[in-house]
Amino acid sequence: MLTVENLTKRxxxxxxxxxxxxxxERPMMIGIIGRSGAGKSTFLRMMNRLTDATEGKLVFEGRDVLQLKGSEKRLWQSDCAMIFQQFNLVPRMDVVSNVLHGTLARRGTLxxxxxxxxxxxxxxxxxxLERLGIAAHAAKRAEALSGGQQQRVAIARALMQDPKVVLADEPIASLDPMNAQLVMDDLRRxxxxxxxxxxxxxxxxxxARRYCDRVIGMRAGRIVFDGTPAQLTTGVARDIYGAGADFSENATSTEIRDPVATAVIRAAEVAV
Structure with missing residues (x-):
């Protein structure tokens, strides 16, 4: 389904x-991990064609998307939706209009x-929006929503494209643990x-362990790990991050283990 071959960006x-x-070989949920500057965001931007590759191939369903130009490139970007860390919404525009921006690639200029x-x-x-639990906010300005709600609006905008692939670049990096879990729950669904x-x-x-079927670790631009969540041990993580024996993943944990609390948050948002 997807083959990445010697993909390089200088x-x-x-x-x-x-x-x-x-x-x-099949649709999966894949997590890419690594330190800042490891090349994770650059990889996604090449896949979405926001950045051109220096060399290599990226073949999806038989097409090397790196060779696409003009309307074919725009069609690929519609098939390959991108969700950003900072949401990239129009703050003063209402929520439903922001979601409708997901159709821009197939609409006329007028x-x-x-x-x-x-x-x-x-x-x-x-x-x-109803599916993501935020339809009650459809008429509000995007800037009036919380960070977690804005990220789910961005997910809704991506789904409006009806994409084959959804790319998410640090989608929960700026969110609190509860909103991070809500966003990751939605991506998994x-x-x-x-x-x-x-x-x-x-x-x-x-x-990565909780939500992904497969985890890819990057270090200094190279893939240094590719395996299942179960294979992502603390020792492997040390290698990926180039950390010493004092490395502890607990300091960056965002895991919430209370499904009741999650359900209460969703219900409260709908009621607002």
Whole structure:
């Protein structure tokens, strides 16, 4: 389904991603971990074609997406949705309009300028917000929502594209533990229920173990680990992060083990 072959990105004398190679045979939820500067974000940006690769191949369903140009490149970016750490919403625009921006790649220039959307798209946007538990906020400005709610609006916008692949670049890095769990729950459901491939850059090991089917570790641009969550031991993590014997993953844990509390938070958001 996805083959990454010697994917490399250089910025002058610096190599951000160094001959990364791996294969994914079926839709999975994949976590990419590593220190800041390890090349995780650069890899996702190359996959989404926000950044051009220096060399290598990235073949999805038989097409090398690195070779796509013009309308074919834009179509790929619609099939490969991107979720960012800082949400990238229009703060003063209402929530449902932000979600509808997920259709921009397939809309005409005139319709985009005058913010004209088919009724079926509006209904679909509200249905997606309902699925994510935030339909009650559809008419509010995006800036009025909490960080966790804004990130779920960004997820809804990605789903409006009806993508085959969802890329999430540190989607919970700026969130508190409870909202981080809500966002990761939603990303996992998108994979489980829709059969979409989800690739997320993550900064906590417990999150990668809990939510992902496969974990890829990057260090200095290279893939140094590729395995199951069970294989991601503390010793392996030390190697990925280049840490010493005093390394403790507990300091960065975001795990919440109270499903009742999670349900209460969702119910409270709907009631607001």
């Amino acid at each position: 910025f002058g004398a610096n190599t951000a991603v160094d001959r990364a190679s791996f294969t994914v 319709a985009t300028m005058f913010n004209l959307y088919p009724r079926e798209d509006i209904h679909r946007a509200i249905d997606i 998108i994979h489980d229920e829709d059969g979409r491939m989800v690739i997320a850059n993550l900064h906590t090991l417990d999150t």
